[in-house]
Amino acid sequence: MELKNIIKAQNYQLVRSRNLRSVVIGFSALTLLFVFIIHNNGGEYPLKGSEICSMLISMLSTFNLLLSAVVTSLICGDDFGDRAVNFELSSGTRRIYSFLGRAVPAIFFSTGAVLLQYILMTAGAAAVSSTWGCELEIGGVIQRTLIALPIFMRLSAFCVLLTYIIKKPIAVVIILQAIAVMMSMLADEGGLALSTSLMTGMTSLSKALSFRKWYTFALGGDQRIICEPYLTAGEWIPLVLVSLSAAAAYIAAAYHFFLKDDLK
Amino acid sequence: MVNADIMLVAVGLAECFMLTRAAVLCEKIVNNKWRLLWLLPSLVCILITVSAGTEPLMAAAYLGSVGLAAGFFTDERKKRNIISAVCAAVMLLSLPCCLLSKSYRKHFDFTGDFETAVRSMKSHYALTKHKGIDFDALHDKYLPMFEQAEKDCDAVQNVIAWNCFCAEIHDGHVSYAPNDEADYKKAMKLAAGNDYGLVIVKLSDGSFAAAQVDDSLEEKGIHLGTKVKLWNGETPDKANERSLIWRMETWCDADNRDFYSGICAAGVGGDTAELTFADDSGKEQTVTLPKLSDNYYDRLKKAKETIDRGVNAPHMSWTKVNDTTAVLRIKFMMFDTDSLNKDNHLGMKNEIRKGLLELMDEGVRDVIIDIRSNGGGSGDMVKGIASLFAPEGEHYYVTNALWDEENGCYVTDAEGNYLPDDDVTFEGENILGNGRIIILVNSNSGSASDHLTKVMSGFENVTVMGFTGAGGAAQGAYSLPLSCGSVSFSGSVMLDKDGSIFIDSGKDMQAADDVGEHIPFDEQALISLFENDEDYLLNVAAEKLSKTDHK
Numbered sequence: 059m060e061l062k063n064i065i066k067a068q069n070y071q072l073v074r075s076r077n078l079r080s081v082v083i084g085f086s087a088l089t090l091l092f093v094f095i096i097h098n099n100g101g102e103y104p105l106k107g108s109e110i111c112s113m114l115i116s117m118l119s120t121f122n123l124l125l126s127a128v129v130t131s132l133i134c135g136d137d138f139g140d141r142a143v144n145f146e147l148s149s150g151t152r153r154i155y156s157f158l159g160r161a162v163p164a165i166f167f168s169t170g171a172v173l174l175q176y177i178l179m180t181a182g183a184a185a186v187s188s189t190w191g192c193e194l195e196i197g198g199v200i201q202r203t204l205i206a207l208p209i210f211m212r213l214s215a216f217c218v219l220l221t222y223i224i225k226k227p228i229a230v231v232i233i234l235q236a237i238a239v240m241m242s243m244l245a246d247e248g249g250l251a252l253s254t255s256l257m258t259g260m261t262s263l264s265k266a267l268s269f270r271k272w273y274t275f276a277l278g279g280d281q282r283i284i285c286e287p288y289l290t291a292g293e294w295i296p297l298v299l300v301s302l303s304a305a306a307a308y309i310a311a312a313y314h315f316f317l318k319d320d321l322k
Numbered sequence: 323m324v325n326a327d328i329m330l331v332a333v334g335l336a337e338c339f340m341l342t343r344a345a346v347l348c349e350k351i352v353n354n355k356w357r358l359l360w361l362l363p364s365l366v367c368i369l370i371t372v373s374a375g376t377e378p379l380m381a382a383a384y385l386g387s388v389g390l391a392a393g394f395f396t397d398e399r400k401k402r403n404i405i406s407a408v409c410a411a412v413m414l415l416s417l418p419c420c421l422l423s424k425s426y427r428k429h430f431d432f433t434g435d436f437e438t439a440v441r442s443m444k445s446h447y448a449l450t451k452h453k454g455i456d457f458d459a460l461h462d463k464y465l466p467m468f469e470q471a472e473k474d475c476d477a478v479q480n481v482i483a484w485n486c487f488c489a490e491i492h493d494g495h496v497s498y499a500p501n502d503e504a505d506y507k508k509a510m511k512l513a514a515g516n517d518y519g520l521v522i523v524k525l526s527d528g529s530f531a532a533a534q535v536d537d538s539l540e541e542k543g544i545h546l547g548t549k550v551k552l553w554n555g556e557t558p559d560k561a562n563e564r565s566l567i568w569r570m571e572t573w574c575d576a577d578n579r580d581f582y583s584g585i586c587a588a589g590v591g592g593d594t595a596e597l598t599f600a601d602d603s604g605k606e607q608t609v610t611l612p613k614l615s616d617n618y619y620d621r622l623k624k625a626k627e628t629i630d631r632g633v634n635a636p637h638m639s640w641t642k643v644n645d646t647t648a649v650l651r652i653k654f655m656m657f658d659t660d661s662l663n664k665d666n667h668l669g670m671k672n673e674i675r676k677g678l679l680e681l682m683d684e685g686v687r688d689v690i691i692d693i694r695s696n697g698g699g700s701g702d703m704v705k706g707i708a709s710l711f712a713p714e715g716e717h718y719y720v721t722n723a724l725w726d727e728e729n730g731c732y733v734t735d736a737e738g739n740y741l742p743d744d745d746v747t748f749e750g751e752n753i754l755g756n757g758r759i760i761i762l763v764n765s766n767s768g769s770a771s772d773h774l775t776k777v778m779s780g781f782e783n784v785t786v787m788g789f790t791g792a793g794g795a796a797q798g799a800y801s802l803p804l805s806c807g808s809v810s811f812s813g814s815v816m817l818d819k820d821g822s823i824f825i826d827s828g829k830d831m832q833a834a835d836d837v838g839e840h841i842p843f844d845e846q847a848l849i850s851l852f853e854n855d856e857d858y859l860l861n862v863a864a865e866k867l868s869k870t871d872h873k
Contacts, residue, residue, distance in 0.1 A: 189728075
């Protein structure tokens with residue numbers, strides 16, 4: 059009951075939070091802008107919906123990483139700045155409820171915000187172009203997005219851990235971006251073996267949102283690219299299971315840290 | 323062990339030691355943030371492993387590094403020390419595992435690659451129906467080879483399996499390239515067999531002769547041109563079938579394959595091989611040849627290079643052969659990136675035209691275009707070259723197959739035949755006037771070279787000449803990256819004017835761009851090539867042109 063009330067209070071606060079609203083609206087506008095720019099980048103022949111999605115789905119993950127970090131760190135970290143957490147604990151709320159009351163909405167809200175971006179990308183691409191085309195099946199976009207959600211939950215859980223340690227949302231965002239840059243330098247995105255792609259959320263994301271492509275061409279004509287839209291069960295099941303397990307481990311670590319924290 | 327793995331274990335052990343010291347400090351300095359130290363080993367392990375890649379035999383080291391994170395969840399010094407000690411011991415287990423195992427850092431997903439490639443080819447290979455390929459049967463036949471190679475961690479066996487598989491499709495565009503080129507060379511050397519000091523070549527009259535003969539065989543009466551009757555008791559073409567490297571060769575055209583029949587036979591044998599030959603007096607003799615080395619491949623390669631050589635001149639250069647003939651050497655169908663991307667080979671055409679006009683001012687009237695061993699490239703370059711020499715007017719090149727934009731596939735009729743879309747044509751300039759043109763080809767003249775051969779063979783003043791026809795693979799190729807290499811296959815469909823597949827042979831293994839004039843590979847050719855080191859085909863072509871009437 060206590061936890062339910064805390065979550066309800068958090069949700070009320072989130073929905074009315076101007077900062078969060080601005081962040082989500084800002085990223086959504088950015089997504090639609092990308093869709094529009096890429097559509098017109100085709101030159102004389104604007105790109106089709108599937109072509110836009112195949113280019114954008116992986117590119118968008120970089121921005122969604124940032125979105126997830128910002129939303130999670132704001133939800134979990136804002137209350138440390140104004141000492142709302144301290145007052146909450148002083149008034150008798152148990153640490154587990156205080157923790158879960160923020161961590162759970164943070165993960166679900168940030169994952170929901172990310173999902174919104176992919177929905178906007180797909181709907182925007184379909185709306186702005188006259189035809190969907192054949193480069194990528196819409197079922198493939200849906201499958202890849204659904205596979206990416208547990209991975210974003212893993213990354214969000216990692217942000218929860220960082221936020222409860224550092225307690226400064228801006229620092230969490232900067233650290234996450236630095237890790238993302240370092241990971242992309244270390245790992246070759248195209249040639250990731252499944253075993254290596256499970257190591258971090260970012261490498262898993264790269265595996266989930268990159269496509270094997272094949273192409274044909276006509277002599278004197280354009281090249282046609284067709285993406286293999288679906289990951290096999292052998293590929294996506296380990297990604298999802300490891301992501302959910304890692305998320306649970308991060309949440310456990312974050313809670314344990316918070317449990318012993320003196321909140322200075 | 324690789325440096326990254328050694329570093330991981332060494333750093334891990336150092337971390338275990340440092341954390342025992344940190345556990346003591348944490349008791350004195352009570353601060354929650356110190357517990358973060360127990361998360362550092364996991365981070366270090368991830369950083370090292372992501373850059374170096376995972377290795378199953380290092381599982382103990384990974385487990386030990388991540389296991390140190392258990393110290394994060396407890397405050398007791400004793401428990402933390404036990405965790406450090408246990409994790410250090412677990413990490414050390416990885417050392418003997420890696421040092422004693424033959425499969426350390428040799429885990430390859432050969433079967434995964436093969437399955438991926440077959441799945442892709444079943445969906446996207448353009449000539450499945452045309453060539454009558456049963457991918458399921460090929461998959462079942464070759465999967466055991468890949469499974470064995472993976473079990474043995476043998477990259478060389480993987481290359482051999484791939485080449486045998488590709489050869490069954492009879493398409494010059496179907497090939498495998500391993501990530502490590504050295505594996506390819508090792509595979510060829512292994513498959514070619516032992517060197518007994520000679521190569522057996524097939525002459526145009528159906529007999530077999532010795533070539534590329536080692537000096538040590540002279541005392542046995544074997545030299546260049548010696549007639550070979552039997553190899554290990556079999557005719558050379560039969561012995562050839564036993565050669566593994568022969569099974570790995572891809573032939574699109576049966577006549578081309580027949581030309582080289584016998585050439586791999588002289589690598590087949592054990593410590594000795596038996597050769598039956600006719601000596602200089604015509605008497606039949608049988609000798610036992612000892613193995614000179616286990617590397618027949620180098621001798622075989624040298625012999626093939628001698629037969630297949632083109633004019634020794636730079637790419638796209640003109641060389642005067644005699645007062646009235648010049649040769650244009652085209653080693654591959656690529657000029658430069660500007661031609662490819664911007665000016666549609668206008669610059670290339672200007673250069674060729676300029677060079678030829680200067681030669682024509684000097685009295686040259688005939689041209690030899692040498693595309694021997696030209697593996698292909700740009701179809702637009704073919705158009706550019708053909709248009710220079712074609713008679714004035716519009717000429718047909720090829721027809722693109724009809725593509726279904728909505729479904730992302732080629733359109734076929736009820737019988738599975740591709741439907742034609744637009745024709746590709748070009749305008750002729752006839753810069754040579756009433757001069758004659760000979761195009762020199764060999765079985766390695768493939769892809770865009772096949773295109774040039776087919777297109778120009780239709781001109782009245784052009785003769786295609788060679789010991790064999792061109793390669794016979796003309797569809798557009800696609801390269802599929804795999805974990806251990808890449809496989810390429812025909813993915814873009816090109817049709818002829820009548821709607822049939824452009825050039826590529828079907829089940830009959832007869833490519834549609836044969837030579838106009840087969841030059842016999844006889845004793846004269848053999849001596850010219852191997853003893854006198856001459857470009858026999860070029861000489862024949864030049865002589866033919868000098869005797870031709872010019873109307």
